Amino acid sequence: MPLSRANEVSRGARDSKGVLYVVATPIGNLDDITLRALKILKQVQLVAAEDTRRTGILLRHFGIETAILSVHAHNERARIERIVSQLGRGESVALVTDAGTPGISDPGAALVAAIREAGFRVEPIPGASAVAAAVSASGVSSQGFTFLGFPPVRSKDRKIWFSQLSEASRHRLVVFFEAPHKVRKTLEDLGQLVKRPIIIGRELTKLHEEFVSGTALELAARFEAPQGEFTVLVPPVELDEQAAVEVTQDSVIEIFGQITESQQSGSKRDAARQTGERLGLTAKQVYEIIERNK
Amino acid sequence: MPLSRANEVSRGARDSKGVLYVVATPIGNLDDITLRALKILKQVQLVAAEDTRRTGILLRHFGIETAILSVHAHNERARIERIVSQLGRGESVALVTDAGTPGISDPGAALVAAIREAGFRVEPIPGASAVAAAVSASGVSSQGFTFLGFPPVRSKDRKIWFSQLSEASRHRLVVFFEAPHKVRKTLEDLGQLVKRPIIIGRELTKLHEEFVSGTALELAARFEAPQGEFTVLVPPVELDEQAAVEVTQDSVIEIFGQITESQQSGSKRDAARQTGERLGLTAKQVYEIIERNK
Numbered sequence: 001m002p003l004s005r006a007n008e009v010s011r012g013a014r015d016s017k018g019v020l021y022v023v024a025t026p027i028g029n030l031d032d033i034t035l036r037a038l039k040i041l042k043q044v045q046l047v048a049a050e051d052t053r054r055t056g057i058l059l060r061h062f063g064i065e066t067a068i069l070s071v072h073a074h075n076e077r078a079r080i081e082r083i084v085s086q087l088g089r090g091e092s093v094a095l096v097t098d099a100g101t102p103g104i105s106d107p108g109a110a111l112v113a114a115i116r117e118a119g120f121r122v123e124p125i126p127g128a129s130a131v132a133a134a135v136s137a138s139g140v141s142s143q144g145f146t147f148l149g150f151p152p153v154r155s156k157d158r159k160i161w162f163s164q165l166s167e168a169s170r171h172r173l174v175v176f177f178e179a180p181h182k183v184r185k186t187l188e189d190l191g192q193l194v195k196r197p198i199i200i201g202r203e204l205t206k207l208h209e210e211f212v213s214g215t216a217l218e219l220a221a222r223f224e225a226p227q228g229e230f231t232v233l234v235p236p237v238e239l240d241e242q243a244a245v246e247v248t249q250d251s252v253i254e255i256f257g258q259i260t261e262s263q264q265s266g267s268k269r270d271a272a273r274q275t276g277e278r279l280g281l282t283a284k285q286v287y288e289i290i291e292r293n294k
Numbered sequence: 295m296p297l298s299r300a301n302e303v304s305r306g307a308r309d310s311k312g313v314l315y316v317v318a319t320p321i322g323n324l325d326d327i328t329l330r331a332l333k334i335l336k337q338v339q340l341v342a343a344e345d346t347r348r349t350g351i352l353l354r355h356f357g358i359e360t361a362i363l364s365v366h367a368h369n370e371r372a373r374i375e376r377i378v379s380q381l382g383r384g385e386s387v388a389l390v391t392d393a394g395t396p397g398i399s400d401p402g403a404a405l406v407a408a409i410r411e412a413g414f415r416v417e418p419i420p421g422a423s424a425v426a427a428a429v430s431a432s433g434v435s436s437q438g439f440t441f442l443g444f445p446p447v448r449s450k451d452r453k454i455w456f457s458q459l460s461e462a463s464r465h466r467l468v469v470f471f472e473a474p475h476k477v478r479k480t481l482e483d484l485g486q487l488v489k490r491p492i493i494i495g496r497e498l499t500k501l502h503e504e505f506v507s508g509t510a511l512e513l514a515a516r517f518e519a520p521q522g523e524f525t526v527l528v529p530p531v532e533l534d535e536q537a538a539v540e541v542t543q544d545s546v547i548e549i550f551g552q553i554t555e556s557q558q559s560g561s562k563r564d565a566a567r568q569t570g571e572r573l574g575l576t577a578k579q580v581y582e583i584i585e586r587n588k
Contacts, residue, residue: 034328137406211410
């Protein structure tokens with residue numbers, strides 16, 4: 001007979017036992033770390049890290065000398081035993097991944113589950129997350145969102161994945177990640193299913209951070225040999241239909257006219273650029289419409 | 295003729311124009327703020343805040359004296375004009391909500407969209423998010439997740455919302471928020487559709503933070519007059535079926551036997567507690583099964 005569970009998952013014993021802190025770290029800019037994360041990373045006896053080299057850079061940058069232990073998919077089982085025994089001795093451990101919030105599209109979840117199962121307290125130390133950052137700066141209004149991680153590689157899996165994406169994006173914003181060398185193919189595949197404009201955040205929090213908008217096929221052409229991590233946002237169909245300003249030739253001509261009239265001096269090129277900024281078009285696109293309708 | 299858009303959404307002009315920073319703030323513990331967020335909040339000419347009182351407490355705590363302007367659903371339009379004109383003068387503005395990352399289940403998105411539309415650069419300053427924090431410390435292994443915001447209030451809307459939840463949680467982890475005075479009703483409604491154990495994070499990052507697990511109906515009974523914000527995690531069906539350890543009477547008896555045998559001394563009560571910790575049961579539940587099967 002299967003039994004239901006109604007236990008406290010994380011309040012193992014607040015007194016003598018160690019705590020596993022799940023600590024979010026920067027996704028690009030090293031100053032995207034919280035005061036509490038710095039305190040915890042300094043205070044624990046061990047930092048369990050997905051990528052010891054990257055975590056080493058972070059800790060050295062802030063003068064933190066805590067020991068680092070590598071924990072990844074291939075040594076997870078042995079590491080869990082070691083971490084459980086450290087926690088049992090009353091020592092605390094911080095879990096970090098190479099960037100962002102652990103357990104979101106990375107191998108941290110199994111470790112966290114095992115530590116909980118062993119009766120230890122697990123505490124999140126919140127901080128940078130590429131998903132939350134991209135959603136917050138996208139301006140897409142949505143009651144919630146779906147995050148899908150990275151697209152799978154095998155074509156059979158991809159087919160299922162993209163159809164799930166298409167279905168999920170009917171109701172709400174969908175967010176996923178893609179690596180630079182795969183982004184073109186992924187945008188081409190996405191463009192077969194989704195014709196409305198999407199938004200891409202690239203190199204979030206870094207020097208060359210940018211958000212670009214367009215259809216998936218347009219953006220595929222734009223990112224031929226790109227760099228950096230990609231966060232792709234697919235706005236929901238329903239909100240898109242409600243809220244999108246439909247850009248018509250008439251609205252281009254009208255706004256271009258208003259801007260040229262209000263300019264005391266200034267070139268047509270300037271007016272085309274300003275019109276484009278208002279409507280989400282390039283200056284060239286505006287110019288072509290104006291020329292065509294003279 | 296509707297045209298497609300392929301413009302840079304946010305690189306208005308990096309030089310003379312102001313920037314809108316979308317800044318994540320703490321969700322409970324004031325030290326859950328990043329170094330960069332503090333720098334930006336100090337450096338901008340204006341902080342646009344959902345709740346000026348809460349933001350005032352935060353800024354004062356860190357000795358920041360930047361002016362605060364209230365921006366909420368009812369004055370958003372007028373505020374947008376004011377913020378656009380400030381940005382146009384080369385001043386920068388930080389957008390914050392009362393807690394966490396703006397644009398996730400709050401009114402920030404419309405402002406961000408309008409500022410982008412007006413041609414200004416929008417930059418996310420990532421930080422605390424209750425969604426990411428809860429997922430990271432839950433230990434639920436899932437390729438992505440769906441965040442649904444708060445359940446609606448009207449019963450017709452709730453019916454649709456819960457059926458979307460049920461559907462979404464077939465494939466991946468679903469996360470939603472609930473207010474303390476509504477959590478019991480919501481868990482009872484959820485329990486009609488979802489019978490497997492869920493996880494609740496309560497008062498995340500605060501003194502009385504806890505994660506508890508059980509069926510929705512069990513947890514509804516537990517939270518009769520609760521306090522604090524609730525973050526509810528509904529693990530996916532598919533992973534649940536694969537990964538869940540099915541707790542049977544036999545497994546309880548077997549593990550209890552192993553533990554009592556390995557103990558040199560120690561009470562049955564201790565053994566029951568340890569067995570419970572391993573299987574996610576209370577000591578009392580374990581004891582009852584042992585007594586029943588003597």
